[in-house]
Amino acid sequence: MSASQPMAEPGREQRGQAPRTQPAFERPFEHLRRVLAAHGPQLARGPLLILTHKNPDPDALGGMAGLAFLLEKAFGLETEVAADGRIFRAENLAMVRELDLEARPYEGLDLSHYSGAFLVDTQPGFGHTQVPTGVPLLGVFDHHEPPQGGMTVEVPHPDVRVGVGATSAILYEYIRDAGLELDARTATALCCGIRFDTADLSIHVTELDREAFFETFRSSDRKKLARITTPSLPPNYYRELHRSLSRARRHGPLVFGFMGRVANPESVAEMADFFRRMEGCRWSFVGGAYEDKYHLSLRTDITYAEAYPLMEQILDGEGSFGGRGPVAGGQVPLEGADDTQLRRLERRLRGRALRLVPPEEVKDSDPRFGIRLTRPS
Ligand SMILES: [Mn+2]
Structure with a gap:
């Protein structure tokens, strides 16, 4: 499975500060048990709702499956999993299909239930997250830097461990500490989440991620895992692949591609990952319009640069973005934009990206692989 992040990460990892890999409380599972006990009578009123950010990625899906398993097996509580947005990436769709993961649409849920x-x-x-109203938010499990000014809602069980590679690894720890044995479905879901967020334990890895990965892999359904890693692809995928290859250009260490309108917004992140692998490419930048937004993905060789500041300079105040280490994503609203305005936006972004490549780096570039070498106009 690819290590890319389809949606923009919500916050920027702060630099020069040791990551807080420990939760706010000493024994998270015991803390959760106490919180649930304190809400005991209320919990008999209906199932618990498990939610994540918009357009869930494998770590969100794995973490939700892990939490549902924990609440049901360790506490005998009924749960329902819901999600906002859509899943586009073939690997993520295969994960839902192969593991029969539950994710009912958030829109239209009767929260009083x-x-x-x-x-x-x-x-x-976080901007990409709906906070349910009319139902008490009991807990948060996350590994992102908290939003500026902290969480907007007080939560009895806030387990935020910045620096841990995957939320799925955090949920694995609860299941372990509850003394539960993982079933193949939950183990596979957690394993997918850890693989995705840590690029197979190559980035953002802590001891907990390592243990969680190996233990969930041991119990996972490897046939399903293989089918998730290399899912079948719709014909559309090949059309978009062809188009982005024909539009790609290399400029020194930068490979970029502006795809106009795309049929699948995930192809933007996929092509950024794909171009980043080109020999000599130190950073890649891809954009494509889908519905009323222009989607952007930026990938870097982390020894060259962090993705976030590059994206910040390219957007120059337009739209919204986020990033972490070598990965950044952004969106520019397109409401009512016609093709001329779209081309103008792409020209603007291209111009700002090209200005970030120092001229001396362009001299060393190698225009092989049929990718045309362009110079700033
Ligand atoms: Mn995650």
């Missing part, structure tokens, strides 16, 4: 809610792989206060 639930006794409490949990957020997984996100926090209240």
Whole structure:
């Protein structure tokens, strides 16, 4: 499975500060048990609702499956998993299909039906996250830097461990500490989440991620894992692949591609990953319009640069973005934009990206692989 992040990460990892890999409380599982006990009578009123950020990625899906398993097996509580947005990436769709993961649409849910809610792989206060109203938010499980000014809602069980590679690894720890044995489905879901967020344990890895990965891999359904890693692809995928290859250009260490309108917004992140692998490419930048937004993905060789400041300079105040280490994503609203305005936006972004490549780096570039070498106009 690819290590890319389809949606923009919500916050920027702060630099020069040791990552807080420990939760705010000493024994998280015991803390959760106490919180649930304190809400005991209320929890009999209905199932618990498990939510995540918009357009869930494998770590969100894995973490939600892990939390549902934990609440059901360790506490005998009924749960329902819901999600906002859509899943586009073929690997993520295969994960839902192969593991029969539950994710009912958030829109239209009768929130009064639930006794409490949990957020997984996100926090209240992030733009891409709906905080349910009318149902108490009991807990948060996440590994992102909290939003500026902290979470917007007080939560009895806030387990945020910045620096841990995957939320799925955090949920694995609860299951372990509850003394539960993982079933193949939950183990495979958690394993997918850890693989995705840590690029197979190559980035953002802590001891907990390592243990969680090996233990969930041991119990996972390897046939399903293989089918998730290399899913079948719709014909559309090849059309977009052809188009982005024909539009790609290399400029010194930068490979970029502006794809106009795309049929699948995930192809933007996929092509950024794909171009980043080109020999000599130190950073890649891809954009494509989908519905009323222009989607952007930026990938770097982390020894060259961090993705976030590059994206910040390219957007120059337009739209919104986020990033972590070598990965950044952004969106520019396109409401009502026609093709001329779209081309103008792409020209603007291209111009700002090209200005970030120092001229001396362009001299060393190698225009092989049929990718045309362009110079700033
Ligand atoms: Mn995550």
